[in-house]
Amino acid sequence: MTPFPLYALAGVALVAIGLHGLFACVHLLRRILAVNIIGGGVFLVFGAVAARDPASGPDPVPHAMVITGIVVAVSATAFALVLAWRIHRATGRSTLAEDDPSPGA
Amino acid sequence: MAANPEAAGPTRPEPAPGPAARAGLAVACLALAAGLGRVVLDLPADAAGLAPVVSGRLAESGVDNPVTAVLLNFRGYDTLLETGVLLLALIAVWSLTPAGCWGGVPGPPARRGEPPGGPDPVLRGFVRWLAPVAVLVAVYLLAVGTHQPGGAFQAGTVLAAAAVLLLLAGMARPPATASLWPRLVAVAGFLAFVAAALAGMPGGREFLEYPLGLAGTLIELVETVLTLAIGATLALLVAGVPEPPAAKPPPTGPIKTELPR
Numbered sequence: 001m002t003p004f005p006l007y008a009l010a011g012v013a014l015v016a017i018g019l020h021g022l023f024a025c026v027h028l029l030r031r032i033l034a035v036n037i038i039g040g041g042v043f044l045v046f047g048a049v050a051a052r053d054p055a056s057g058p059d060p061v062p063h064a065m066v067i068t069g070i071v072v073a074v075s076a077t078a079f080a081l082v083l084a085w086r087i088h089r090a091t092g093r094s095t096l097a098e099d100d101p102s103p104g105a
Numbered sequence: 106m107a108a109n110p111e112a113a114g115p116t117r118p119e120p121a122p123g124p125a126a127r128a129g130l131a132v133a134c135l136a137l138a139a140g141l142g143r144v145v146l147d148l149p150a151d152a153a154g155l156a157p158v159v160s161g162r163l164a165e166s167g168v169d170n171p172v173t174a175v176l177l178n179f180r181g182y183d184t185l186l187e188t189g190v191l192l193l194a195l196i197a198v199w200s201l202t203p204a205g206c207w208g209g210v211p212g213p214p215a216r217r218g219e220p221p222g223g224p225d226p227v228l229r230g231f232v233r234w235l236a237p238v239a240v241l242v243a244v245y246l247l248a249v250g251t252h253q254p255g256g257a258f259q260a261g262t263v264l265a266a267a268a269v270l271l272l273l274a275g276m277a278r279p280p281a282t283a284s285l286w287p288r289l290v291a292v293a294g295f296l297a298f299v300a301a302a303l304a305g306m307p308g309g310r311e312f313l314e315y316p317l318g319l320a321g322t323l324i325e326l327v328e329t330v331l332t333l334a335i336g337a338t339l340a341l342l343v344a345g346v347p348e349p350p351a352a353k354p355p356p357t358g359p360i361k362t363e364l365p366r
Contacts, residue, residue, distance in 0.1 A: 008145045016138035024127050026119045045145060052150060059154035060171035064180060067172070067258050068187045071335070075194030078342035082201045089203070097116035 007048035014041030026095045028084040032077060039073045167320025169252035176256065177324045181313045185302060188295045188331065191338050195291055199282055202346040208283030209347035225274065232274040239267035247332050251321065257328040261335025268340035279344035287341055294334025301327045 018037030025031060043066045050062035088094050122130065159171050159179065166174035176184050199207075243260040250256030271277035280287045301323045302313040310316065315323050 005146060009142050012138050012141045012145060015141065016134040019137065020130055020134040023130050024122055026121045045141075049145065049148060050154065052148065053153060055151075056153040056156055059156040060159050060175045061155040061180070063172050064175035065183065067176065067256075068183050071187055071258060072190050074339065075191050075342070079194050079197045082198045082346065086201050086203075093118050095118040098119045 004048050004052040008045055008052075011041045011044030011046075011048060014038070014044060017041075028080075028087065028094050028096070032080045032084065035080075036073065036077055039069070043069060165317065165320070167315065167322075167324050168250075170250060170254065170256070172254065173250050173256050173324070173328075176258075177327060178315065178320060181298075181302065185295075185298050185313070188298055188334070191335065192291060192295050195338050195341055198342060199346060202282065203349050206347040206349050208281060210281050211279045211341075211344040211347050213348045214350045228270075228274045229276060232270045232276060236267045236271060236276075239263050239270075243267070243332065243336070247328060250328060251325060257331035258335060260332040262339065264332065264336030265339035265343070268336065269343050272340070272344060279341070282347060287337060290334055290337040291341065292334070294331040294338075297327050297330035297334075 015038050018034045018039075018041060021034030021037065022031055025034065046062050046069075047066050050060075051058035084094065087096075091097070156171075159175060162179075163169070163171060163174055166178040168174050168178070243263040246255040246263060247257065247260040248255075250260070268277070272279060301315070304319070304323060305314045305316050306312060308316060
């Protein structure tokens, strides 16, 4: 029994939890956290899938891509947090505005 | 910059989904998890992926750690663009500095460079011990990265964590965003990588094709500069932007301790 199913299914669960949070919550901080949870799940699945054959050892290419992805995710999170802070400063709210049903009105 | 919440115009905040919608969402997400889990577990167990390709040509890469070989040689283009993304994120964060604040020290002016609530003696004592160890760990991760797990990104992250701890403990102040050296350090990683990528081109090689005997040295040089640049950029991203002196009063009455949905 390799640990592959455990890690892969934990990653899948993180993706589902994060997706639920992304749609069920409107507070911007919660949404940013949700996107990060989805990202963590994707990285965990990718890393686990790369190491599912214990005989041949882990595949280094997905592992390198996960390292790249983590840095990009951190950068995007920093940018999202500053955007959320500016939205709060400008509107006094930490949610997005509801879509205007009649543009041009 | 006036805007109290009532005067924010005709737009209303996005409503949170009701209980029925949330239950439907939960069911949909559970179904998605079941499907994804099924697909992941059905993957063939014996696929070696690209591991044989990488190990077959590892000797040409100049390093012994396959992940470092992929990051800085075989798929160096990804990593080069990634350092560019990191730089872009810092530029994007800094470009959201409120009007009139550019160039100052990041943080609110009342306690610029001070931790919220004043310096914590326990945290200060802890950081005094931890920061040197973090630097040591970063140097080790960098040095070991060519033949064991480790490398520039891990080392840079540890450095950034040490810097953030120093900021939180009030033992260091973030540099002013207009000062030159943080910008030089942040750009250095990308520039070093581009220089290494161009190094082989006068000899008739492709972009990012390292000269065979020099690959190991070039990778070590790039990783060293990248470690400093990644650590500085991540710490600067956490430090954020300078904030204006008179931030408008809190928009909605008493401070809520619970984060609304």
